[in-house]
Amino acid sequence: MIRHLAWALALGLFATTNLSAQTIRFDTNVGTFDMRLNPTGNPFLQGNVDNILAYVNAGRYDTTVINRAATNFVLQMGGFQANTLSLPESFNEFPSVPTFDPVIVDEDGDGQVDFDLGGLSNTRGTVSLALSGNPTNPNSGTSSFFINLNDTNDFLDDSGFVPFAEIVNMETVNLIMALPQQNLDPSGGNLGAINIPVLQDNHLVIIERAFVVPTPEAIIASSSPAANSSAASSSSGGPAASTATDLAVPEPNTLLLAAGAMMMLALRNRKRTA
Structure with a gap:
């Protein structure tokens, strides 16, 4: 199962980088x-x-x-x-x-x-x-x-x-x-x-x-605690929250990259202990 998850994440990362x-x-x-x-x-x-x-x-x-x-x-x-x-x-x-x-x-x-x-x-x-x-x-x-x-x-x-x-x-x-x-x-x-x-x-x-069209990275960022905190500070007179124009330049999906790396590491460790 771990192997399947690792490959799924790797394929997802490839797809994401090609949708930049x-x-x-x-x-x-x-x-x-x-x-x-x-x-x-x-x-x-x-x-x-x-x-x-x-x-x-x-x-x-x-x-x-x-x-x-x-x-x-x-x-x-x-x-x-x-x-x-x-x-x-x-x-x-x-x-x-x-x-x-x-x-x-x-x-x-x-x-x-x-x-x-x-x-x-x-x-x-x-x-x-x-x-x-x-x-x-x-x-x-x-x-x-x-x-x-x-x-x-x-x-x-x-x-x-x-x-x-x-x-x-x-x-x-x-x-x-x-x-x-x-x-x-x-x-x-x-x-x-x-x-x-x-x-x-x-x-x-x-x-x-x-x-x-919002990128996956922007959707993840908008739902993160940091984004919610920024929105709260904006409503209370703090710095303005990000606008839609901030979504114009997508960046690599670091969340997917990190998850993929962790799954591949787990698969490698499992092979060593087998």
């Missing part, structure tokens, strides 16, 4: 999908990671419209607020999401991303920021992002679109793509307005809430 990438959960009125940030651990993607976390932690993706469902191409969102669930008569009725400074990926201004993408490409399930300009400006990405729906989108790699995340499960994305669509720009000049997915009665598909 931060994950954002998007709750929509169609379903939920998770976005794993920087799955390859590329340090050059930190600017993109910090950017999307800033919008999530500021609540700026909450109640925003999923506005572009281009078949076999992209599902785009994050750029416009939804003041109502009903499809408006004009795309101009969608207020823009207030943006932070754009992400700089082209420091020398030559129109090319300055760093290697580190194994990620604009293929199915990966996520990049939407860009503006003709040709596209690599330094124009802010809140709006898209999910790639096709492996042939890798041509976007050379146009300044930096994939910085991946969708863990595409089930909800597939459901959204299967919905009927409405066109609020018959001229076709605004690509973000011609493939708007809608539900019954022309209700919009919206992001209801976006948040960082």
